[in-house]
Amino acid sequence: MSVAAVSARRVQKQYPGARGVLALDGINIDIPEGQFVSILGPSGCGKSTFLRCVAGLEEITSGDLEVGGRPVSGPPDGIGMVFQRDALLEWRTIRKNLLLPVEFAKKPVANYQAKVDHLLDLTGLRDFEQSYPRELSGGMRQRAAICRALVDDPSLLLMDEPFGALDAFTRDQMNFELQRIWMETRNTVLFVTHGISEAVFLGDIVMVLSPRPGRLVEVIEVDLPRPRPLSVRETPEFGKYVSHIRGLFDNMDAGTEKRKA
Numbered sequence: 372m373s374v375a376a377v378s379a380r381r382v383q384k385q386y387p388g389a390r391g392v393l394a395l396d397g398i399n400i401d402i403p404e405g406q407f408v409s410i411l412g413p414s415g416c417g418k419s420t421f422l423r424c425v426a427g428l429e430e431i432t433s434g435d436l437e438v439g440g441r442p443v444s445g446p447p448d449g450i451g452m453v454f455q456r457d458a459l460l461e462w463r464t465i466r467k468n469l470l471l472p473v474e475f476a477k478k479p480v481a482n483y484q485a486k487v488d489h490l491l492d493l494t495g496l497r498d499f500e501q502s503y504p505r506e507l508s509g510g511m512r513q514r515a516a517i518c519r520a521l522v523d524d525p526s527l528l529l530m531d532e533p534f535g536a537l538d539a540f541t542r543d544q545m546n547f548e549l550q551r552i553w554m555e556t557r558n559t560v561l562f563v564t565h566g567i568s569e570a571v572f573l574g575d576i577v578m579v580l581s582p583r584p585g586r587l588v589e590v591i592e593v594d595l596p597r598p599r600p601l602s603v604r605e606t607p608e609f610g611k612y613v614s615h616i617r618g619l620f621d622n623m624d625a626g627t628e629k630r631k632a
């Protein structure tokens with residue numbers, strides 16, 4: 372039996388301090404290797420907290436959390452991260468930005484030049500390898516950030532609202548491109564988003580979290596063939612997933628209103 376890429380058992384996270392927020396409660400999930408997992412939920416429900424716990428940047432308060440069959444205690448090997456802000460280094464060319472994780476890991480840069488070439492080709496950035504980040508558009512910068520996260524072949528890619536700062540048109544294009552890149556790499560991806568349509572378009576699985584403290588409301592398997600064209604969003608099958616998830620959020624809102632009343 373293969374080991375789950377990420378396994379969470381009764382995971383709880385309370386931030387420290389007198390008014391320490393309970394951010395996650397009772398999260399149970401086994402994520403098989405090679406799945407694209409969208410994590411969806413209202414603002415402040417603990418999506419980023421979950422990602423940071425998986426990345427070993429935050430410690431869980433109770434429960435068990437494993438990555439690749441090992442309990443998380445600090446950043447695990449073989450993960451890549453992409454954030455809303457791309458965090459490219461402005462004084463390094465795109466090519467040199469891509470090589471940064473290799474330099475950090477003190478691995479021989481020469482062994483990675485071909486991989487960088489391939490990623491630049493895959494994302495259409497080859498002509499910009501000697502450019503600086505400020506010379507690129509927002510979408511191109513985010514593509515470079517994705518390349519950088521992929522350069523050392525991570526088995527797990529963690530993406531925290533990577534397209535949140537992009538305009539709607541560029542975001543659509545990036546969704547399509549990310550799918551294309553992922554279909555080639557097939558690493559496990561955890562992708563945090565606020566967008567129901569984006570979550571369904573990209574995900575094999577959508578994890579829906581409740582308002583704080585984040586509890587897993589439902590795990591939805593998205594059974595739509597790939598590659599999914601952007602026009603899949605116009606189909607009734609896609610619409611069914613979206614309205615089901617919207618219904619879950621409406622119920623959560625109704626629950627919150629009742630508690631307030």
Ligand SMILES: Nc1ncnc2c1ncn2[C@@H]1O[C@H](COP(=O)(O)OP(=O)(O)OP(=O)(O)O)[C@@H](O)[C@H]1O
Nearest residue numbers: 386392394412413414415416417418419420421583
């Ligand atoms: N470092 C921290 N210290 C204390 N509380 C925190 C910290 N980081 C997050 N929180 C709290 O934990 C809760 C969950 O935050 P988190 O950022 O994980 O939510 P989110 O679902 O990613 O939100 P958003 O969609 O708005 O980015 C929030 O109430 C937040 O205030």
